[in-house]
Amino acid sequence: MDNLKEYIIEKGQKAKLAARVLSTLDTDSKNKALHAMAKALEENMKSIIDANSIDMKNGEEKGLSKSMLDRLLINEKRILDMSEGLTQVSKLPDPIGEITKMWKRPNGLTIGEKRVPLGVIGIIYEARPNVTVDAAALCLKSGNAVILRGGSEAINTNKVVANLLSGACKECGLPEGTVQLIETTDREAVNIMLKLNEYIDVLIPRGGRGLIQTVVKNATVPVIETGVGNCHIFVDESADLKMAEDIIINAKVQRPAVCNAMESLLVHEKIAEKFLPIIAASLSKLGVELRVCDEGKKIIMDSIKDEEILKHIVDATSEDWDTEFLDLILSVKVVPSLDAALDHIYKHGTKHSEAIITESYSNSQRFLNEVDAAAVYVNASTRFTDGFEYGFGAEIGISTQKLHARGPMGLQQLTTTKYIVYGNGQIRK
Structure with missing residues (x-):
C-alpha cells in the first residue's frame, strides 16, 4: 500500500475525532448501534461466510494447524453467536459517567471519582475474526473509538465484518471513525501503530507470545498485555x-x-x-x-x-x-x-x-x-476464564499484567477515571 503511514495516521485522526463524540454519547444511542451491528451480521451471513471460505482455503494451503483453522472458521452458528454477543453487550450497564465515590474535604471541596473512556484503543490480534466483533462492541459501549488490525489469515473475513459494523454505526449517526480496520497485511502497519502516540491512547495485543512480546517491547503507546496461557x-x-x-x-x-x-x-x-x-x-x-x-x-x-x-x-x-x-x-x-x-x-x-x-x-x-x-x-x-462466562458479555482479552486491568477485560476494564471537584470559591493557601 502506497503511503502506508499516511493511511494509518488518517485512521488515527478519524478515531480521535470519533472518540470525542463517543465519550459523551448517551447509552440509548450506543445500544441502538449495537443492535444495528447484530442485525447487519445476521442479514449478511452469506457474504461473511464466502469471505471466510477464501481465508480458510488460504490457511489450508499455508499449512495452518487444525486448531488454528478452527479459530479462523466462521459458520452460521458462530455468526449468530457474534450477533448474540452484541445483543448481550447492549444489555449490560453502561459504565461511562458512573460516580464511583464522593467525599467532602474540611475546606468544603466536594471531590468525586467519575468513570470515563480510555479514548482511542488499538487492537492488534491474530486469526480469530470474532475478536473483530467483540472488540467493536466493547469499545463502543464503553465510549471508545477502536482501530483494529487483525492477522493476515483472516483479512478477507475481517474486511467484510468490519465494513458491516462500521456501516451500521454510520446508519445510526455515529462518527465515521468509531470502528475502523487496517485493511492491509503489511507488517509495517503494526510498527506504525506502536508509535502512534498522538492518536492512539492504548494498545491491546491479542494472540501468541511472539505478537504480544513484539508489541510490548517496541510500543511507545501504552500497552495492556494480554496473556499467553500456559x-x-x-x-x-x-x-x-x-x-x-x-x-x-x-x-x-x-x-x-x-x-x-x-x-x-x-x-x-x-x-x-x-x-x-x-x-x-x-x-x-x-x-x-x-x-x-x-x-x-x-x-x-x-x-x-x-x-x-x-x-x-x-x-x-x-x-x-x-x-x-x-x-x-x-x-x-x-x-x-x-x-x-x-x-x-x-x-x-x-x-x-x-x-x-x-x-x-x-x-x-x-x-x-x-x-x-x-x-x-x-x-x-x-x-x-472468559468475559462471557464471567458475565461481562464479551471480552477484549485476558490481561495477565497487574497494572490497570487483570483477567477478562470487559466494559469496566476499558475505562479509566477522572476526578471531579465542586467548590464555592475556595483558593489554596
Whole structure:
C-alpha cells in the first residue's frame, strides 16, 4: 500500500475525532448501534461466510494447524453467536459517567471519582475474526473509538465484518471513525501503530507470545498485555478422580487452541498410580499427545498395554513445561506435594489461569492464596476464564499484567477515571 503511514495516521485522526463524540454519547444511542451491528451480521451471513471460505482455503494451503483453522472458521452458528454477543453487550450497564465515590474535604471541596473512556484503543490480534466483533462492541459501549488490525489469515473475513459494523454505526449517526480496520497485511502497519502516540491512547495485543512480546517491547503507546496461557491443573491427593477426569478433558480438549485451555497437568504422587492410567487412556482416545515426566511415563507404561494408547505417550523435555501448545498436546508431571505443585506453577506459569482439584479445604485455600495468576480455580475448568462466562458479555482479552486491568477485560476494564471537584470559591493557601 502506497503511503502506508499516511493511511494509518488518517485512521488515527478519524478515531480521535470519533472518540470525542463517543465519550459523551448517551447509552440509548450506543445500544441502538449495537443492535444495528447484530442485525447487519445476521442479514449478511452469506457474504461473511464466502469471505471466510477464501481465508480458510488460504490457511489450508499455508499449512495452518487444525486448531488454528478452527479459530479462523466462521459458520452460521458462530455468526449468530457474534450477533448474540452484541445483543448481550447492549444489555449490560453502561459504565461511562458512573460516580464511583464522593467525599467532602474540611475546606468544603466536594471531590468525586467519575468513570470515563480510555479514548482511542488499538487492537492488534491474530486469526480469530470474532475478536473483530467483540472488540467493536466493547469499545463502543464503553465510549471508545477502536482501530483494529487483525492477522493476515483472516483479512478477507475481517474486511467484510468490519465494513458491516462500521456501516451500521454510520446508519445510526455515529462518527465515521468509531470502528475502523487496517485493511492491509503489511507488517509495517503494526510498527506504525506502536508509535502512534498522538492518536492512539492504548494498545491491546491479542494472540501468541511472539505478537504480544513484539508489541510490548517496541510500543511507545501504552500497552495492556494480554496473556499467553500456559495453564496448569493440579490433581491433589484428596481429589475426586472422576471430577478430575471430567475437568481435565474439558480444559484440554474442548477448544485446545485458546489461551484458557489447559497445557500442563500436575498429579500428586500418592494418587499417580491410580489416576495417570485413567487419564492417559481417556485423553489418548481423544487424540491428545501426552509429554510425560520419567516417573509418570513408567507408571503409564507399567499399567497400560494397549499400543493405540501408548503411541500417544512420549518423553517430556524441559521446554515442554514452558510451552503453550494451543493443540492436542499436554505436558504431564508427577509432583510429591502441594508445595512442589506451587513451585512448578510459580516457575513455569504465565499468570493466566490455574486450577486445583481437591477435597481439602486447607489445600484449596493455600492454592487460591499462593498462586499468582489472573484467575485461580478450585474444582473447575480453566476454560471459564472468559468475559462471557464471567458475565461481562464479551471480552477484549485476558490481561495477565497487574497494572490497570487483570483477567477478562470487559466494559469496566476499558475505562479509566477522572476526578471531579465542586467548590464555592475556595483558593489554596
